[in-house]
Amino acid sequence: MDKETRNDLPGIQWFPGHMKKAQRLIEENLKLVDVVIELLDARIPASSANPMLAEIIKGKPRLIALNKSDLADAASTKRWLAYFRAQGIPAVAIDSVKGRGMKQLVAKAEELARPKTDRFVKAGGRPRAARCMILGIPNVGKSSLINRLAGAVKAKAADKPGVTRAKQWIKIGAALDLLDTPGILWPKFEDQTVGLKLAFTGAINDEIYDREQVTALLLSVMRRDYPERLQERFKFKGEMPEDGLALLEAIGRKRGCLVKGGVVDLEKAQNIVLTEFRSGKLGLVTLDEVPQAPATEPAGEERGDEA
Template sequence: MLIQWFPGHMTKTKRMIEDHLKAVDVVAELLDARIPASSANPMVEELVKGKPRIVILNKADLADPRQTDRWVSFYRKRNIPVVPMSVGNGKNKKKLLSLIRETAKPILDKWYRKGLKNRSVRLMILGIPNVGKSSLINFLAGTAAARTANTPGHTRGKQWVRLSEGLDLLDTPGVLWPKFDDQTAALRLAATGAIAGDVFNPDEVVPVLLSSLAETEPQVLKEVYHIDDVNQDPQLLLEAAGRRRGCLLPGGAIDYDRAETAVLHDFRSGKLGKITLDPVPEEEP
């Protein structure tokens, strides 16, 4: 399987981001804490070009907290400010706002010396589709400032969102790279819902997801789907999961379509527990 997804509007989005970067002080890169590497857009560093940047590990409530801690250390060792985030968590919100202000302070001090004492911090949030960007903006603003949707590529156009905390956010559509050089990353993006469902085949994504869980989280398969032997062919794991979830056709045969949908829903909703699919890269000697 070769997953490719680069809707035409994303080319326009890339140009728009380049045009508006001069108007912002800080860029926040929003990643999925379950797949920080897979959800990182290779174009971001090129686009930012030295602009102060922070990393937000969103959906941290669905990720393995131990792995999230390791990812935080990974970014901090590279002098990249980072904060785990779960929309709805007030403490997370305070930490994020504090980090944004801290990162923007040198720029605000510069404006202060020029006589602009009450200038707001101008923030741009970049992230691939469906990593929760609109929901995060709504949470920070305390209102439905940006539209939200459960499908990738929903946000269109440009809008500024004024925050009471002295922050102006420039909301832009998510961007995704034009070619998946790493199909493992593509499969993980599909599993988390970052890639539209009509672009990939669940019958190829779900077995890979189950194989990954059998290797890294075998107890999950045992506890949720009552699979004693996780070292089976992924198709047999799917059959066992489908049977456990009641995905059966008349006569007792497995309804594979329903079984695949059930497994994806269980993973995305957190029913399988807090899971991180992307391991932290090993440190170079």
């Protein structure tokens, strides 16, 4: 994001009381699990990673799952997988809605948990399923993932943050038990671009920030990085407005978001842009760049597309 855009970022902070409770819940129950599955949004792998979690789960085997990979740029997702693996963190790309990568995810979780489950049996205990905790920020797709793995609606899913509020154990066949937990955000975004990307993707409740400003900034980013997507989706002929707010107004006119006097209904236009971006109708987009040159992709570690 360029300096001109960065200087105009809205202040976005969100850490309601139930998230503090969620943090305590995670800390209290961490001893019950063998491995932690951290669910990230493949469109923003860095921005959707809660830095508090790394400290909280320190010492536990950790598996990263890049969810919503169907909405992210495939080449970028491959680079992110290579990056995490180069850090010694197993990672898989998944689509919890369509079920892609599920077998790969379960197999890797079982593999990471095996040292502990084997020790348990050697110490005289009865063989048991691997126990996993699924962690992630709100609206990253935890409930959809659990529902897909369980094959039934076990966790309430909704396309908005803050749905899961209490822990629940969910059995996945005979080999895996999942402990679901509420999503948590961190108390302060040190980099306001992080808060902005979370707002773009819907991880933050739309009611707590200036939606007009955020939508205008999203359009500025899209115009800079993916101009052809905007031209194709909104049928622009020739040059598009450079200013994000002017671009929002132009889109509103093209979509007929007009009120009395021919004035554009900006709220309706905002809804169109945010909804279409979040659903992938503006194309496959990755907003976070890999922070360093990716390592060579190990053989056999391609994205799993099995159901």
